[in-house]
Amino acid sequence: MKIINDSLKREILIKTTPKRIVSLVPSQTELLYDLGLENEIVGITKFCVHPYHLKATKTIVGGTKKVDFNKIKALQPDFILCNKEENSYDFLPELEKIAPTYFSDVNSIQDSLNLIANLGNILNRRTESINLIEKINFKLTNFKSFIKDKPARKVAYFIWANPWMVAGNNTYINEILKLNKFENIYANRSRYPKVEINKIRHEGDPDVIILSSEPFPFKDEHAMEIATYTNRSVTVFADGELFSWFGSRLLLSFDYFKELHKKFESHF
Incomplete structure (x- = not known):
């Protein structure tokens, strides 16, 4: 059990390493996949097109601006991934009833690298995140x-x-x-x-x-x-x-x- 801070400085309680993740952000869905978390992804948006095969293997829970909370709840996620720009902050009260919800806020490449490092830490993909950051920096x-x-x-x-x-x-x-x-x-x-x-x-x-x-x-x-x-x-x-x-x-x-x-x- 640990307390983490998301990009909005919100404290989030993570009881165990998340194993069932819903991503409401296309670029972050791709990031999860590239960190080796395909099996942990259970729900995505209709705009999550990379890698394309996820649309056939994962549950579509809506778009980035409008989601089906009942579909998300039925997936029994233990971690939900959002973004300040992509998603409505109004989602938060309903999402928090379902699972710990992480909001990213990315306005620079450094913010992006910080997000990769944070998710690597939270999702037990530290080695993968470090390798990815090194490749991007190169x-x-x-x-x-x-x-x-x-x-x-x-x-x-x-x-x-x-x-x-x-x-x-x-x-x-x-x-x-x-x-x-x-x-x-x-x-x-x-x-x-x-x-x-x-x-x-x-x-x-x-x-x-x-x-x-x-x-x-x-x-x-x-x-x-x-x-x-x-x-x-x-x-x-x-x-x-x-x-x-x-x-x-x-x-x-x-x-x-x-x-x-x-x-x-x-x-x-």
């Missing part, structure tokens, strides 16, 4: 060397259309943009502000428009619409998972970012 160091001499570029990172919404300040995405030497023209705004694209030229006129693959399915017509309001922007359709998923997904992110920068070299 790739991070290599990427920082790669990006060091790259020019900074102004960007706008869109996550939704009609209403148009972007990633702003105090977000994990914004931290990833900074790592890439992308200067977010909306970094002085709230986390995910609505914006008027007809004002984009006056608000920073970005060199690059990034249209994320999630949560909105952007298409060519969206890129063309934004382009009418910019002077010189290059528009890219980006893999949103590699910009917004934390945890073990970082193992893939840095190589993807390198390829993205190489593509830009032919445009500028």
